[in-house]
Amino acid sequence: MERFDVIVIGAGLAGLVAATEASERGLSVCVLDQEGEQNLGGQAFWSLGGLFFVNSPEQRLMRVHDSIDLARQDWFGSAGFDRAEDHWPQRWAEAYLDFAGGEKRPWLHGLGMRWFPVVGWAERGGAFAHGHGNSVPRFHVTWGTGPGVLAPFIKKAQALVESGRLTFRFRHQVDALEKSGGTVTGVSGTVLVQDPVLRGQTSSREPIGSFTMAASALIVTAGGIGGNHDLVRRNWPTDRLGQPPAQMVCGVPAHVDGRMIAITEAAGGDVINRDRMWHYTEGVKNHDPIWPNHGIRILPGPSSFWCDADGNRLPAPAMPGFDTLGTLKILRQRNSDYSWFILTKAIIKKEFALSGSEQNPDLTDKNIQLLLKRLGKEPPAPVKAFMERGEDFAVSDTLEDLVVAMNRISGENRLDPAYIRQQIEARDREIENSFGKDAQITAINGARSYLGDKLMRTARPHRLLDRGKGPLIAVRLHILTRKTLGGLHTDLQARILDRAGEPVAGLYAAGEVSGFGGGGMHGYNALEGTFLGGCLFSGRVAGRNVLS
Helix, strand or coil, X not given: CEEXXXXXXXXXXXXXXXXHHHHHCCCCEEEEECCCHHHCEHHHHHCCCEEECCCCHHHHHCCCCCCHHHHHHHHHHHHCCCCHHHHHHHHXXXXXXXXXXXXHHHHXXXXXXXXXXXXXXXXXXXXXXXXXXXXXXXXXEECCHHHHHHHHHHHHHHHHHHCCCEXXXXXXXXXXXXXXXXXXXXXXXXEECCCCCCCCCCCCCCEEEEEEEEEEEEEECCCCCCXXXXXXXXXXXXXXXXXXXXXXXXXXCCCCCCHHHHHXXXXXXXXXXXXXXXXXXXXXXXXXXXXXXXXXXXXXXXXXXXXXXXXXXXXXXXXXXXXXXXXXXXXXXXXXCEEEEEEEHHHHHHHCEECCHXXXXXXXXXXXXXXXXXXXXXXXXXXXXXXXXXXXXXXXXXXXXXXXXXXXXXXXXXXXXXXXHHHHHHHHHHHCCCCCCCHHHHHHHHHCCCHHHHHHHCCCCCCCCCHHHCCEEEEEEEEEEEEECCEECECCCCXXXXXXXXXXXXXXXXXXXXXXXXXXXXXXXXXXXXXXXXXXXXXXXXXXXXXX
């Protein structure tokens, strides 16, 4: 039987950080993953690479004044911690804020990471100063996107493998955690057949053998439940968000299945905040899918007209880019499984970005010449491809023809062209009014007071029915599953706790499987740019504390 000091279960970002940190301390470490080597890095590979920093040089360059006190106000106002089991999540939140405003950026900068200078303003809230949302822009896009975040840790891992201090075992599916006398002693599982599927595609679960490994400690970093819609529906917070929609698209590969959560729970680990989850309302079906039911999230600027499946405009704070779960709650209250954006070519050119490394080749490939094309007269090529090939997109010169196309897309004929026109004309009158009472128009003008938005993310205010800004575009938006905000209950050393609140000897967790720290350091809501950062931070904590 093979034996290691530490076994890390999951080769995503948190697993890579934990494994390299532990290995650099002189521990023998083995990383197990049910997927093949082509999936090294897990979900982080597909991300836009957004990171949450506080009072960064990039913020100061963009004339953004930030502080730990303001970030703490935003974080805790968003989190809404209100449960007895939120003790450790709150402690993790405090520690993460200190990290985000302190050594996080110098640590990553020292590893070679760099960031796009225009800081994004994600998840703006739209209600109270003490409530949900970022008061200032904090979304720092990594130069190289998700692969750029992974690169320094993959480089470190490869060097440690070559030196014999780190081992990877791919296609090793953990089925149980072994225990003796209350202490975790190793793992057992199934060796799966090698499968050359491309990264992200569904791989075979055909067994070709079994394995048992011993270790003095285990670190579980196996991710969340977003790819398992049955589990998402089982944990759905019906008391807060109503019934789950009949149809959702999937923002993560099928292997993000949550199976290690149940396996760790069977070994004595406590799971808290199962009902806290983070799903987007701006998902579109990928015209070139990689995994089953593949959805892409639109990262919108603030100007699109947003209505439910029956054509009723959404109220504030359900405005593009402002309040993800607030919008989801309104849609579920209205029994609207999908919603619509109506916008112009002028808006889509400047305000539409698509989440994901593969949808941003300029940033991912660090191609400045391609990046400059975003300032041109046409939408970026990936957005244009969705306009031309995406089943959720319609383009027309007139509003009436556009609504006909929207009804054709849904197949439900729920939209009345006259009613849609009435609402859009009312919105357009407010654009021409230098005073006005429309919350979205106020938000658009507020966004353009930020230099970064004015330059790159918010179109000049104009009437949607201005033919000079056309053609008109409609986008059907699906609910897209993504992140698990609850998970394995851990203390500030990343030790997994049992139901009595005591550490399970030899058992640690990091990343999304632990709610990014503590079993849910985001509470009920997230501020964006905090998921990759949560994996980095919790993975580092686990790697530095295991067997210490």
